[in-house]
Amino acid sequence: MTLASIIEPYVGKTGGLITALHAVQKERGFLPEDIEAVAAEVFNLTRAEVRGVISFYHDFKRAPQGETVVRVCAAEACQAAGGRALVADIEKAFALKMGETSASKDLTLEPVYCLGLCSCAPAAMVGDRLVARADTDKIAKTVEKTKKERVS
Ligand code: FES
The missing domain is CATH 3.40.30.10 (Glutaredoxin)
Structure with missing residues (x-):
């Protein structure tokens, strides 16, 4: 599944960006480097806005975690x-x-x-x-x- 296909179902929904980011993390185990660009485009936001959401919540991981x-x-x-x-x-x-x-x-x-x-x-x-x-x-x-x- 592409990042865009994971997050597109959440566009226009309340709390859609956060839910979409959680869906990506569940699918991939972390938020890959290109998530900011892809989510910004799909949600029609700036990359800074997406980065702000990701950095605010400690639960979002930017790298694969240990077992x-x-x-x-x-x-x-x-x-x-x-x-x-x-x-x-x-x-x-x-x-x-x-x-x-x-x-x-x-x-x-x-x-x-x-x-x-x-x-x-x-x-x-x-x-x-x-x-x-x-x-x-x-x-x-x-x-x-x-x-x-x-x-x-
Ligand atoms: S301060 Fe609440 S568990 Fe550590």
Whole structure:
């Protein structure tokens, strides 16, 4: 499917651009480089307008993600509960910086801005699993569990 054919059904609908971008991400796993030009043409917008929408929402990915995505909360409550130290420790443990994907494409680290677990900060998410009172050991074990389940 071309990008245009994915997004055309959403033209003229309320919230059409955002829904179309989600459809592209679902289909491709991320928003490819030419999405701004194609969406601008199909929706009769400027590329800057499309770029503004994409950059506003953290859920839109501009590059392929790893098979397992580890999201570490970078919002206030988690920062106050040792979130920065946790990020530094996780980056060291996985030899990746926030926002990076491993060369083998098995793991992505990224920040997230509140997981709704503020009372159990610091919080993280591994795939679709929430990790309360997160530490590097809990996260690493959850990553391994997620990988094993994917293999079996
Ligand atoms: S601030 Fe981290 S879960 Fe809400």
